[in-house]
Each structure stands twice: as C-alpha cells, then as structure tokens.
Amino acid sequence: MNLLFRLMAVLVAALAGRRVGLLDATRLSMRVWPTDLDVNMHMTNARYLSLMDLGRIDLMIRTGMAPLILKNRWQPVIGAANVRFRRSLRPFQRFTLVSRVLCWDEKYVFMEHRMETAEGTAAVAVMQGAFIHRGTVVPPAAVLGALGVAVESPPMPDFVVAWREQPLPAAA
Template sequence: MPPWLRLLKMAFHAPFREKLGWRDESRLTFRVWPNDLDVNLHMNNARYLAMMDIGRFDLAIRCGFAGLVWREKLKPVVASALVRFRRSLAPFQTFTLRSRVIGWDEKWLFIEHRIESRGDLYCHAVVKALLLGRAGGWPTAELLRSLAVQAPATEIPDWLAHWQAAEGGLRG
C-alpha cells in the first residue's frame, strides 16, 4: 500500500479513535507490502521515515493540535532525525509504530518513534520538528497554551540534550 493511501486511511480513522493527551502514545499497525521493499527484499530505510510521518500526523490529530495547524496555516517540518535500525522487516510482516512526544524546548518538539513486531524492536528513532508559520517557527509555548497543557517551557532528557549539542557540529 503506498504511503499516501496509508496516510488517508489513518486520517479517516483518527477522529474516531481515542483522543490522546500531550504525552500519550499513538499506536498504529501496518503490514510490509511489496512496494515497501528495497533490493535486499526488506523494508526500505526511507519507508520507515515515511511511516513515522504517518505516526506524527496521527499524534497531531488525536492530541488536538491538527486543528491549530489548519487554522494558523502552520507547516509541520522535520529538521533532523536520529535513527537506529536494529532488525529487518520482511515482506508481509505486520508491525506496530509507536509515536510520542518525549521532549521540547522553546522552538523544537522531539518525537520518538518505535517500530516493533512480535515483541521485538526493529527501528528506534527520534525526530526534531517544529511548526512553521508565516513568521517562522511557532513557539512551543504557544502550542502548549493552545492545547491547555500545563508544562515547563523546556523538558529535554539528558541524552537528547547531548544529541542536540552534537548536532551543532553539523552546521556548515
């Protein structure tokens, strides 16, 4: 099934699924189809990232900030990703994508994605994303306020702060 069709299917079903809180986890189940495969006959690395996009959209819809994105004409943008592939997903294998917000600062949201099957972790990733408006990045404080979430301005696990610092060396 192509990613755009999976996205449409998720978008249709999301409003009927349980609402999620700011820190709750979205869980979606998929199957590896032949068009997901690479030359090694396992799921293509890029397809993992496409699936994670769908997980973030499900999270946005079910957490309630998709409406804000629509009203304010914001664009969800991923700036970077830290991805670890642990096992290969085979043709027709089912898997679960788990997505949740694990941290934020004044500008960025950090969203964790876990792809699991048969009780094993296949891929673990964290993406650094923001909501982009006409005037630039939408402040995280505005997002939290719009969701009526009482939370500190910044909440980043220590290991994530180290990744962010290391990422600073990539600027060129």
C-alpha cells in the same frame, strides 16, 4: 502515491479514534507491503521515515492539534532525525509504530518513533520538529497555549541533550 491509502486509513482512524493526551503514546498497526521493499527484500530505509510521518499525523490529530494547525496555518516540519535500525522488517511482516512526544524546549519539539515487532524493536528514531508560520518558528509554549494545555516539558533525556548539542560536520 503508494502511501495514499495508508494516509487515508490513518486519517479516518485518527478522526474516529479516542483522543490522547499530549504525552501519551499512539500506536498504528501496519504491515510491510511489496512497495516498501528494497533490493535486499526488506523494508527500505526511506520507508521508515515516510511511515513515521503517518505516526506524527496520527499524533497531531488525536491530541487535538490538527484544527489549530489548520486554523493558524502552521506548518509542522522536521529539522533533524536520528534513526537506529535494529532488525529488518520482512515482506508482509506485521509491526506497530509507536509515536510519542518526549519533550520540548523554547523552539523545538522532540518526538520518538518506534517500530515494534513480536521479536522486539526494529527501529527507533528521535525527531526534532517545529511549527513554522510565515517563515518563523512558533514556540512550543505558544502551541500549547493555543491547545489549552498548561504542562511543562518532561526533562530532556540525556541522549536528546547530547544529540542536540552535537556539532554538524564541516563541509568537504
């Protein structure tokens, strides 16, 4: 519930904002609120991921994907995330969430989210996402086709290749 007002603000701004290309970055200006804090009086780790959800919503609306998602009943889901925390975000501190699509393969879309402050990067995350329809992954090529975009994926960065191919640890 405590993200409801932020969600509404993102929806209104994205619908009223300018459209962006699929590979363009979007920026959301935010502030750390008391409800974002943990016992150490900085933004709690889970809140970073929740706010990154808002960045993806902004990106999907501003690229024109949102109507297709609704029309086709696709479910955007995250299958994996890798987050690096560099600096704490303090109470009432302003920051900018920068979201962008990095690349895609035959199944997944890889996105980056950065939380930037005047002092530098506070956190950076790489997300592996997909669109699901009736329990099946919708290939990114099909999503792009529905969007009317004929563009090839940028080369997959080496760090994404290494992360993607890293085996999962064995169960204890």
